[in-house]
Amino acid sequence: QEMLTEIGEGEGQVNIVAWPGYIERGETDAAFDWVTSFEEATGCKVNVKTANTSDEMVALMNEGGFDLVTASGDASLRMIAGKRVQPVNISLIPSWDSVDDRLKEAPWHYVGGMHYGTPYMWGPNVLMYNTEAFPEAPTSWSVVFEETTLADGESNKGRVQAYDGPIHIADAANYLMFHKPELGITSPYELNQEQYDAALDLLRGQRELVSRYWHDAFIQIDDFKNEGMVASGSWPFQVNLLQADGAPVASVIPEEGATGWADTTMMHVDSENPNCSYMWMEHTLSSNLQSDLSVWFGANPSVPDACTDGRGMQTAEGCTTNGMDDFEKIKFWQTPVSSCESQGECVPYYRWVSDYIGVIGGR
Amino acid sequence: MSEHAIDPGRRGILPALSDLLWRNPRLVILLLLGPPALWLGIVYLGALFALLAQSFFSIDEFSGLIQYEFTLKTYRELFTPANFDIILRTVVMAASVTIAAAIVAFPIAYYAARYARGKWKALFYLGVMLPLWSSYLVKVYSWKLILAKEGILNWLFETLHLSWLLNAYLAIPVVGGNSLSVSATGTFLVFLYVWLPFMVLPIQAALERVPASMLEASGDLGATPGQTFRHVLLPLALPGVIAGSIFTFSLTLGDYIIPQIVGTSRRFIGQAVYAYQGTAGNIPLAAAFAVVPIVIMAIYLWAAKRMGAFDAL
Amino acid sequence: MTAAVRFSGVSRHYGDVRAVDDVDLSIAEGEFFAMLGPSGSGKTTCLRLIAGFEQPTAGEVSIFGESAHGVPPYRRHVNTVFQDYALFPHLNVIDNVSYGPMIAGTPKAERHRAAEDALEMVALPGYGSRKPSELSGGQRQRVALARALINRPRVLLLDEPLGALDLKLREQMQEELKALQRKLGITFVFVTHDQGEALSMADRVAVFNAGKIVQIGAPEDVYYRPEVPFVADFVGSSNVLPPHLVAKVTGQWRHGALRPEAVRLGDAGLGADGLHATVHSTAFLGAATRVSLDLEDLSMVALLPKGARIPQPGEQVHVSWAAEDLHMMEATE
């Protein structure tokens, strides 16, 4: 399919696969709405299908029927390789120039001189903790990887969670990178067999501590409320919602640093609503979306002006809190491949998938 | 009295058609069976086979796209230890749920079939049907409230000062866990709860077909009530138990919602199928996983048929 | 006169089973015709061939001279009273009875009037509003009869209509049916396996065995003059004497039939050259006593009237009969 050269009439709708919380129309909280104005202005009705993992997103896009997807770095390259998404013509997106320079040609969407989408939002995977169990903010991810006695005198065993997605192996690798430099890990997404085995061992130990892996942001929220969970890797989103409900919860980026995500709005190769899709991409950059979503999700806008120009609720301090300045510290999600840059031969993603299922299953 | 003993035949399309059909009984069967056979035999079975066929394809690991070439690679993957664990775990769970359901359901069904009369009978019937038709999801969630660490059961144990008992149980490996809602026991309880009515009804139907004289004959021949139960009632109710177990077994094999809401995060076949086809887009592996319950159920149905359990369905 | 029903070489086979096997038959108009035979001998199948529920595998059925080939049941002016009555459970008595006229398009008032008349005829006036489940067996039977008769069929088929009734009721219904047939003049074809019923009701009886008619005739003929041992045994419960025994007494090499009530028992000393038997058992039947005898390797039954001396089991007795009581049959079989 040819790249669009001009934007025509809207088709009346646009179908988007998105992370939960990414596309709000004021239903969860009336103050957060960046859809209604778009629909009114363009006549394009926004239909959202939420996905909880990158794998789910890839699967939905492979199946088809969607126009756009808010893909993280571990999904975007797979979809480009699989020819599920099409390059976008940035000249049709007037606000492109306002995009953060650090993101304009980021490797997870800029391939072969083509832009496969517009940057959406980025942020860290934070360590969320219960302030009653941790009167002091924990400084290391060790609280979710190793058994320790917490401030309330009880073990952390059974009271921590971990992400139910193979990409969590990278979190383990990130931890080892700091604590076992002898392994020589340079990127948590590029692991040779030895490094990979070490990460899996760490995760097998973690299995003893974790009573349930979290898969769905809302279920994690529930577990922190009702199941006595005290620590877990999480997204700022859950932290915000829990705090709004008055739960004793806070978050931190520990000394080892964090993995994180940088998401891109990408367009399906067979998009049936290309005009509305382009309009939406423009909307994501130009409207209150970047600002309000960064408050709502606790993440960073891909348009730096959104922190300061008052188009939404975000402020400069807010952006700083969310880690706007920590871009370099975050190891953004990407898909592990066997021919990796750092060491030639790495364990590819499909093994991450089956091995992680094994780890959760107790293998 | 009419002059003719035989009518020349009425005019009109319907009577003519009726005559035609009467003369061709095979045509009638064909017409009756055509639509359902077309749907179930062609579309449904066809879809099943199409799914199964996919299990002989493989997936490109990086792009997630299916490679349409015959291979047994996917089956090799199915029997990797991690996946085999899933199969084993699910089958063990399905079997435990089935056995427990039969044990819990039997007294209910037996009482309803043998002793309940009139109003009580209706009450028992409603008592089984109401849970059966109440929203599955809401029932599952209500168990989350019951089993959670901050939930009702815990509250109850605390109020009764029996928390030590619960904690002792939860400390047992495999069945225990941090709280009931994240333990295998929790998953088991919810499965048991949700499928129980499916076991009660067929057992009740089977028991209702056991003539009273059969039990009297046993007593007459010297069997105590216990012996009568063991040697007559149980074997005669068995087709009902098997019919019920078709449901409990099959439903447990395929469910992905319950173990996700209440459980240990260790996957079940249903979750694996769901994840591989939906979230991972690995249709071939999903199809291979799907073959497992199909094969198990095929064996099960074959055995059930031999035991005459279909009549009790 | 054309026959009401005629079978010409009619067979009905189910796979290997020859339910009806090359039957020729002619039933006259107005006749009360009984089909008698053991279970599985093809009686019901014959009836169903007349009604049109079955098609002959070979041969032709004709009704009042017209071929019934390919004519569905609903185009034959023949009605059936089914063994299980087959009353429609969802309709009350009046609607059951007026089903035929309803199908024929008779207006409601008219057909209900006709149904009332039919119910009157079977002595069930005022039962119209009951459901079949609220009737006794005998009453159901009569409703089934009324339902068939209201259509004024030219032939009425009855398949063991009294089989499910108990003795008293059965005897009463036998009389009623017979009276009704006389009154209406309709051809009745009546199936039964009860020989007493066939003999007491029918103008003519056809005895069936294994899909074939083995004898047709008036009740007295069939009872007193069986042509083959099967009929002697089945209809008269007669003792069938083998040719060698008959030859001993009469010199003729034939099968003989001897009815139990014709057997005379005497003192064993009497006539040393006669037949001798051992008493196997005796049974008091009320009006008579049944004595089972072992005569060489033959089992015989004698029926002794009240007052006769009843021998003891094990006793040796002399067996004799009046010459005219021994009915000679064809030497066939």
Added chain:
Amino acid sequence: MTAAVRFSGVSRHYGDVRAVDDVDLSIAEGEFFAMLGPSGSGKTTCLRLIAGFEQPTAGEVSIFGESAHGVPPYRRHVNTVFQDYALFPHLNVIDNVSYGPMIAGTPKAERHRAAEDALEMVALPGYGSRKPSELSGGQRQRVALARALINRPRVLLLDEPLGALDLKLREQMQEELKALQRKLGITFVFVTHDQGEALSMADRVAVFNAGKIVQIGAPEDVYYRPEVPFVADFVGSSNVLPPHLVAKVTGQWRHGALRPEAVRLGDAGLGADGLHATVHSTAFLGAATRVSLDLEDLSMVALLPKGARIPQPGEQVHVSWAAEDLHMMEATE
């Protein structure tokens, strides 16, 4: 000698229904005892009281002198052959028959041997591996019998065991049962509503009506000497003559019982002062012809032997009988 079974003032009421009403009864050891009566007269209930499936509402049942009060069925040495046989469908014949010994803990080989013997006794050797569903009615009945007999019960209860069989088979089984009882010497209590069956098999017959025993006695007594009209009608199919009619002939104000075979029909001209009747209908029964008569407002039945002149329906006839054939009953009822 203690009675095998004794009822002393036994009643069994279900709500308002008096199924068994104050019955006294004593059955001797080794006796073949029949309970005869119309449907619903309480026969089955009596049997169930002996077996222990029911408890009396009043009175006491004792078995061989011991009170059966509160004794469950499985502790009574009494076995039952059920009307529907109640064979266990999940067990084959041999396991059905050896069920009792199995419960008693007899080792497999031994109980199977015993079962083979029992099957031999009922003439079913080699049928052990069949399922009940693969047997005919008569064969099932015999398996049920073997299953009950293998336990060597002191009393065997049989609830209409022959009800489902057809005539020929029934007669054969009657003889077999009777022979078996004689051979084993076990007390048989046999329920039936078929008078012929009761008369031909039993040593003594109890006639039931509406929960009560109306007469007990030997078959001949019950048949020839009914004490009440109910017995006359039910057992002998006798004509019950009302007192005013009996008085006309004999001068005694009593009910009279006259068996159909004792009725003599003569020319209407004969004896102008006798009884006159109109012939209603006649039926050829084979051995005899049944003549239905209307005598004033009374229906009478006469059974004429072969050779007698059969009057035509509508004909006037003179009715008479030998004085000794008119059995006088109590004037009650």
Added chain:
Amino acid sequence: MHSDRAPLALKIAAAAGLAFMHLPILLIFVYAFTTEDKSYQWPPPGFTTKWIGVTWERPDVWEALSLSLKVAAISTGIALVLGTLCAAAVSRTRFFGREVVSLLVILPIALPGIITGISLRSAFHLADIPFSFWTIVLGHATFCVVVVYNNAVARFRRTSGSLIEASMDLGADGFQTFRYVILPNIATALLAGGMLAFALSFDEVIVTTFTAGQQQTLPIWMLEELVRPRERPVTNVVAMMVALVTLLPILGAYYLTRGTDTVAGQGK
């Protein structure tokens, strides 16, 4: 053996079993009236009936409800036709494939829903049928057939074949016989089967997940609501209402099939 008195142990076991089946449902009812809408606090801090009003005002509930009703009604209709046809064919004749047919009918319910769902999904995909209202209906009808079939087959088995012959004998042709004899005789069984099929479709999640596009049936709505709640008690109010409303058809089915050889509701 006293046939009219149950042993105490049996009574206790039966009562305990029934209680086990009901307490969680009562819980749903209780939570429909709680004043706490954020968490599931036990015991509830207070009771209110306001959630009934709130539910009434929620358009998404009504939309999901009406979709579910439509899907259930049409699936039931299709299942009624297919199930009756199948039952008639199987019970009226002894053709070679009747075993196959009864197995085929049972299959969609004997195999886990996820298999039925995925197969149909891939079939729709292969045939290039876009997901729509109709794909949901087809999915539901597939597993509803068996309920109707079971009820109808049992009734056909009880309805003596001679009724049909009697009708033809009395002059009714095939169609008249169907209209005046067969239909009235199987009507209650069909009604019972239909009600159960309806209820079955109404509560189905798993198959729907795979055969629905963006449409939300009530159970899908509930799943969404339960995972991402906006007003938690609303879900419970809906669940309670649905339970109370389905009670009527259940009772109806019971009285219609009472005393017959099917227990209504078998073979869900």
